[in-house]
Amino acid sequence: DQQVKQNSPSLSVQEGRISILNCDYTNSMFDYFLWYKKYPAEGPTFLISISSIKDKNEDGRFTVFLNKSAKHLSLHIVPSQPGDSAVYFCGAKGAPGSARQLTFGSGTQLTVLP
Amino acid sequence: KAGVTQTPRYLIKTRGQQVTLSCSPISGHRSVSWYQQTPGQGLQFLFEYFSETQRNKGNFPGRFSGRQFSNSRSEMNVSTLELGDSALYLCASSLAQAYNEQFFGPGTRLTVL
Numbered sequence: 001d002q003q004v005k006q007n008s009p010s011l012s013v014q015e016g017r018i019s020i021l022n023c024d025y026t027n028s029m030f031d032y033f034l035w036y037k038k039y040p041a042e043g044p045t046f047l048i049s050i051s052s053i054k055d056k057n058e059d060g061r062f063t064v065f066l067n068k069s070a071k072h073l074s075l076h077i078v079p080s081q082p083g084d085s086a087v088y089f090c091g092a093k094g095a096p097g098s099a100r101q102l103t104f105g106s107g108t109q110l111t112v113l114p
Numbered sequence: 115k116a117g118v119t120q121t122p123r124y125l126i127k128t129r130g131q132q133v134t135l136s137c138s139p140i141s142g143h144r145s146v147s148w149y150q151q152t153p154g155q156g157l158q159f160l161f162e163y164f165s166e167t168q169r170n171k172g173n174f175p176g177r178f179s180g181r182q183f184s185n186s187r188s189e190m191n192v193s194t195l196e197l198g199d200s201a202l203y204l205c206a207s208s209l210a211q212a213y214n215e216q217f218f219g220p221g222t223r224l225t226v227l
Contacts, residue, residue: 006156032214043118043204043218044157089157093214101147101170102216106156 003027004092006105014113019077021108023090026071031095034102035064035075038087047088048075052095080112116141118207118219126225132193135222139186139207145169146188147216148180151202160203163188164211192224200226 005024013019023033031052036044050057050064050073057064063076077084090105119138127133139146147170148160159172163182180190186207192199202223206216 004156009154034214036218041220043206043220045218046215049214091157099170100211101159101162101172102157103159104149104157106154 002105003030004090004103004105006088006090006108008108009106010109010111012111012113013080015082016079019075019080019084019110019112021075021077021088021090021110023073023075023105024071025073025092027092027094027098027103028071029094029098030092030103032093033064033066033073034091034093035062036089036091036104037084038089038107044089077110080110082112082114085110085112118205118217120203120205120219120222122222123220124223124225126227127195128227129195129197131195132191133195133224135190135192135203135205135224137188137190137205137207137219139188139205140217143207143209143217144186145208145211145213146182146186147206147208148188148190149204149206150174151204151221152200157204160190162211169211195226197226200224 034049035047038044066073087107091102145164147162149157162170182188202221204221206218208216
C-alpha cells in the first residue's frame with residue numbers, strides 16, 4: 001500500500017522551460033513534506049520542504065505547492081537547467097502521535113534537454 | 115564537516131549468505147535511518163535508530179536487522195540473502211529522532227547472485 005505516489009516515472013523538459021513534478025499521498029496524518037534530488041552513484045540530497053500549515057514554499061528556482069484537500073503536492077523548477085537532470089523523490093512525514101518516519105514515493109526521473 | 119559515510123560501497127554475495135553494512139553519521143547527528151532503494155519501488159524505510167534504540171521499523175522481514183553504537187555509528191545486517199535483496203541500501207542521519215531533514219550517504223550497492 002503506497003502512501004506516497006509519484007505516478008510519472010519520467011519527465012523530459014527543454015532547458016529554460018518549467019518542470020513540474022507531481023506527488024500524491026493518501027495518509028491524512030502526514031504534516032511535513034520534502035523533496036530530494038538524487039544523481040547516479042550519490043545519495044539523495046535535500047531540496048525543499050513544506051509544512052502542512054503552508055500551501056507554498058519557494059527557494060530560488062524551486063517552488064513546492066501543497067493542496068491538502070486534494071492530498072497533492074508539486075515541485076516547480078523554473079527555469080529548468082541541464083544540471084537539474086536527476087531522480088526526484090517526494091517524501092512525507094507523519095504528525096506527532098503517528099508514524100514519524102519519512103515515507104517516499106518511487107521517484108521521477110527528470111531529464112532537461114539542452 | 116564530513117558527510118555520511120557508508121562502507122562498503124559495493125558488495126556481491128550469494129543466496130543464503132549474510133551481510134553487514136556500516137554507516138557513520140555526520141558528527142553530532144544522533145539518529146540514523148536505513149532505506150532500501152530498488153527500481154520502481156523508490157526509497158523504502160527499513161528502520162531508524164536513536165540513542166542505540168530502534169525507534170521505528172518499516173515493513174521488512176526479520177532477516178533485516180540493525181543496531182546503533184554509542185558513537186551513533188550504525189550497522190545493518192541481512193541474513194539468509196535472497197535474490198530480491200539486491201538493491202541500493204542508503205543510510206541517512208539527522209540531528210535527532212524524527213527530525214525533518216535527513217542527510218543521506220552514497221549508499222551500498224548489494225548484488226545477490
